[in-house]
Amino acid sequence: MFSEIVLVDYTSAFGGEAVLVNCVDLMKQWAGLLSGFDATYHDLTNIKVDHDCDVATVAADITASHFIGEEGFWKISGRYAFELERSNDNWTIRSQTLFWR
Template sequence: MRIRNLFILLIGVVSMNVHAQTQALSKDEAIIRSNIQSFSAMADQGAFEYLGRLFAPQVTVDYTSLFGGEAAPVDRTDLMKQWAAFLPGFDATYHDLSNLRVDVNRNSASASADITASHWLGDDGFWAVSGNYEFTLQKSGDNWVITSVKLNSQSESGSRDILGEAPKNAEQNLSTEQSELVKL
């Protein structure tokens, strides 16, 4: 009986070790996952200086499924200025990423994630878009930078009317947020 229990325990430990090894992330995949998760969190927090370092100097942004137009390369500094002139104008935003999938191929990678981006303004203003993001990334030293981001919009709720109102508040709200930063 004692040998049987020891054998069962040994089999359990071995299977847990094998399972842990198959579930372990590579360093590159961990960096990519952290950067993609940070992409949404930093945008919601108005941390555009830090958000910008997640991108290559030139990044292709494709929101054509939502707004039409053409996908276009943009300088990361210009992209951060565009987002800083828009996102802080909302009372709150929450970009909820889920089902993050990453595929690393040497010095390039692709990632995708489901997204629901919610935006609130005033007492009744709300707009959300759901779909998925597709990212391409390139290894840059010890980091991975986003070289393209594409939104595949699938559904919307609320009213797009708040999109025109938010930029009116962005500069003041961003200034207020930055005044609350902890100086080191």
């Protein structure tokens, strides 16, 4: 679902800087992080899509819940902004930004 190189921006929640990352490396990072949880649930709602030819923007509300054991719980909510590009017959995500609430 991701372009070969993706701009990932979680600075509103975690600080730091937006980064360009190879999609394979991004999946490895997420797999390493998420494997530490017993369960996760990411709920995207109020999805809005605008597109013009081969480029699209998508906005969605997000609530991500993460569980460790019976007492470990972490939740983050906000809004995602995605930029997508069409390549041949496929759409891929070229950027993902979280606006934390």
